[in-house]
Amino acid sequence: MSEVKVERWLDDYREMLLIRRFEEESARAYAQGKIGGFLHLYIGQESIAVAAATTIEKGDLVFQTYRDHGTALALGMTPEAAMAELFGKDTGCSRGLGGSMHYFDVENGFYGGWGIVGGHLALAAGAAFRSKYLGEDQVTLCFFGEGATNIGGFHEAMSLAGLWKLPAVFICENNQYAMGTPLSRTSPLSDLSVKAAGYGMVGDRFEGYDVDVVREHLKKAIDRARSGEGPSFLEIETYRFRGHSMSDPGKYRTAEELEERKKKDPILLILGKLRDAGVDEAKIEAIEDEVEERIEAALKHADEAPFPEESLLYETVTVEKF
Amino acid sequence: MREITYREALREALFEEMRRDDRVFLMGEEVGHYDGAYKVSQGLLAEFGERRVIDTPIAEAGFAGIGIGAAMTGLRPIVEFMSWNFSFVAFDQIISNASKTYSMSGGKIKVPIVFRGPNGAAAQVAAQHSHTVEAFYAHIPGLWVANPSTPRDAKGLLKAAIRMDDPVVFLEGETLYNLKGEVPDASEDEIIPFGKARIAREGKDCTLIAWGAPFHTALAVADRLAKEAGIECDVIDPRTLRPIDETAILESVAKTNRCVIVHETWPYGGPGAEMVDLIQREAFDYLDAPVLRVGSLDVPMPYAKNLESLVLPTPERIETAIRRVTYREER
Known part of the structure; x- marks a missing residue:
């Protein structure tokens, strides 16, 4: 096993564990009443965000749904800014105005954090349009769930992106349930990637539990987009271990199904790779300690940070003032 | 020019x-x-x-x-x-x-x-x-x-x-x-700023606010009433509806003490209602008559030509409103 590859896996493990622990602690803070509104956790899907963040290049842009914590963290948002946003604090990534569903971090290429299913696909196409318009070579990644593939916004964005060969990758994180409704009851297709053909795109379909596999497939699509060959549509099989949001006990699936799926936990998979490669347990534990410290610091920061001032309300409605 | x-x-x-x-x-x-x-x-x-x-x-x-x-x-x-x-x-x-x-x-x-x-x-x-x-x-x-x-x-x-x-x-x-x-x-390179109304016609008897296509209908009615009835309207085109030039509207109402708002949109929950709120809130003591709105009739637009022209704000309905607020109704 090459040194480089092991180092990569150690970083992957660190990032995935950071997301997992961040989500677990946000669930706890939610239960304590420190976080309001909706909270959609990314637990079980970490390998996809980490694969994307480690495959794109500086300057590339990423759009995500309201299940956005994992992607933002993987791209480099600090856990402090992320947790403070959940706590509705001024030091949050959106200064407490967005909350869980509306993370933004332009410096790291993260363009939201969007709450209307299917509504952000056209925005991502617009970001890709901009790169093409300016003759620049950034690629835009757009994530959404399989639940978004039935709404009109999906169709129009995919249609225009295909028509104009925009440098984008549309990534369906198929976590099997649109809120509480399984794919079998929302789509006539079991293989969603065939939709790609309808938009003149390359389609691809694969399991998303192994970060290396995700990286490999993503890279091909990103390379195609960057070299001017147009957008792709990827369907990634994944699974969320928690409910749709905090108010969802997940009664629409069996305990057996969940246990079966947990055997493919992306974090167990990466740990297995590290152990198979003979990585020292002390090294793994050091990463775990480091993650715990970062999460603890984030919680402390979010607790202590100030709430936004009332003046922020009026400053951020429009840029121009009347 | x-x-x-x-x-x-x-x-x-x-x-x-x-x-x-x-x-x-x-x-x-x-x-x-x-x-x-x-x-x-x-x-x-x-x-x-x-x-x-x-x-x-x-x-x-x-x-x-x-x-x-x-x-x-x-x-x-x-x-x-x-x-x-x-x-x-x-x-x-x-x-x-x-x-x-x-x-x-x-x-x-x-x-x-x-x-x-x-x-x-x-x-x-x-x-x-x-x-x-x-x-x-x-x-x-x-x-x-x-x-x-x-x-x-x-x-x-x-x-x-x-x-x-x-x-x-x-x-x-x-x-x-x-x-x-x-x-x-x-x-x-003329730039017209948002939130600044245009005073299209000056008059002391009634403030007439209108925009878009019915602005021209309203202005024609104002010109005619000046000649025929001696009613002089201050005609204000707000030019933008977000924001609204509140100062221009209030200054005019303070002068005329009366106001009619003409727009093509339906009156229910429309910008005219917003202006009525502004006027009753900020110029209550200046008012000598209720503020009236003339909008499209509260129905989906019909195809038939005769009905369509009834639905849009007609010169007749605008004139009636101006005469009512100035207490100059024809007998």
Whole structure:
């Protein structure tokens, strides 16, 4: 096993564990009443965000749904800014105005954090349009769930992106349930990637539990987009271990199904790779300690940070003032 | 001053702003090779090419969203709706995305975009194609709404809109495209700011507020009543409905003590109601009569010609309202 590859896996493990622990602690803070509104956790899907963040290049842009914590963290948002946003604090990534569903971090290429299913696909196409318009070579990644593939916004964005060969990758994180409704009851297709053909795109379909596999497939699509060959549509099989949001006990699936799926936990998979490669347990534990410290610091920061001032309300409605 | 049409004035604004800034582009149905469904964009493709004058498929939600995404990342799009009636399928893009992003991102992401196109009833195009949409969009914080009534305002406001760093809803009067009026030469680069009303006619007896196509109906009634009945109206064109020039309205009402508001949109929950609220709140002691509104009748637009003209704000209904508030009803 090459040194480089092991180092990569150690970083992957660190990032995935950071997301997992961040989500677990946000669930706890939610239960304590420190976080309001909706909270959609990314637990079980970490390998996809980490694969994307480690495959794109500086300057590339990423759009995500309201299940956005994992992607933002993987791209480099600090856990402090992320947790403070959940706590509705001024030091949050959106200064407490967005909350869980509306993370933004332009410096790291993260363009939201969007709450209307299917509504952000056209925005991502617009970001890709901009790169093409300016003759620049950034690629835009757009994530959404399989639940978004039935709404009109999906169709129009995919249609225009295909028509104009925009440098984008549309990534369906198929976590099997649109809120509480399984794919079998929302789509006539079991293989969603065939939709790609309808938009003149390359389609691809694969399991998303192994970060290396995700990286490999993503890279091909990103390379195609960057070299001017147009957008792709990827369907990634994944699974969320928690409910749709905090108010969802997940009664629409069996305990057996969940246990079966947990055997493919992306974090167990990466740990297995590290152990198979003979990585020292002390090294793994050091990463775990480091993650715990970062999460603890984030919680402390979010607790202590100030709430936004009332003046922020009026400053951020429009840029121009009347 | 030279005279050009409302359509030509808009076209000049597009040419001048696209020449000034390469980040500005026009996108919409039939804007390029067809030269514009209403010919506003005539000649743009020939000068700027397909990179900047972009024909789209019939997919308003898609191309409105692409415009917003492009604006979020640094371009300055102008998105044309062939008619504002078709903006309803892109409503979510304008409301949930364009108007919210600057706030939701904590002031980190700007959305400098102009949505423009014809607004209001034309002739006998029936219920689905006759909407006047300002009430829907002026309701939303985060948007600016312009509704020019003259060629000069059309040009000056569109140039202002394109230079603003926020989303703008720009409502052109569908029946005004051939209207001629004075417009300064391009060399003057006139920019008309949002939120500044135009006093179209001065008078001491009644404040008459109107915009868009019915502005011209209202102005004609005011001129006629001055001659026929000696009733002198102060005629105010607000030019933008978000924001509204509150000062101009209040100063006029303080002078005339009476007010009639004329608009093509339905009165229920419309901008006229907003102005009535402003006046009763801030000028209560100046009022000598209730403030009246003349809007379209509270029904979907009919096709039949006789019924359609009844639904729109007619000169007769405007005159009746002015006479009522000035207590000069004909006997």
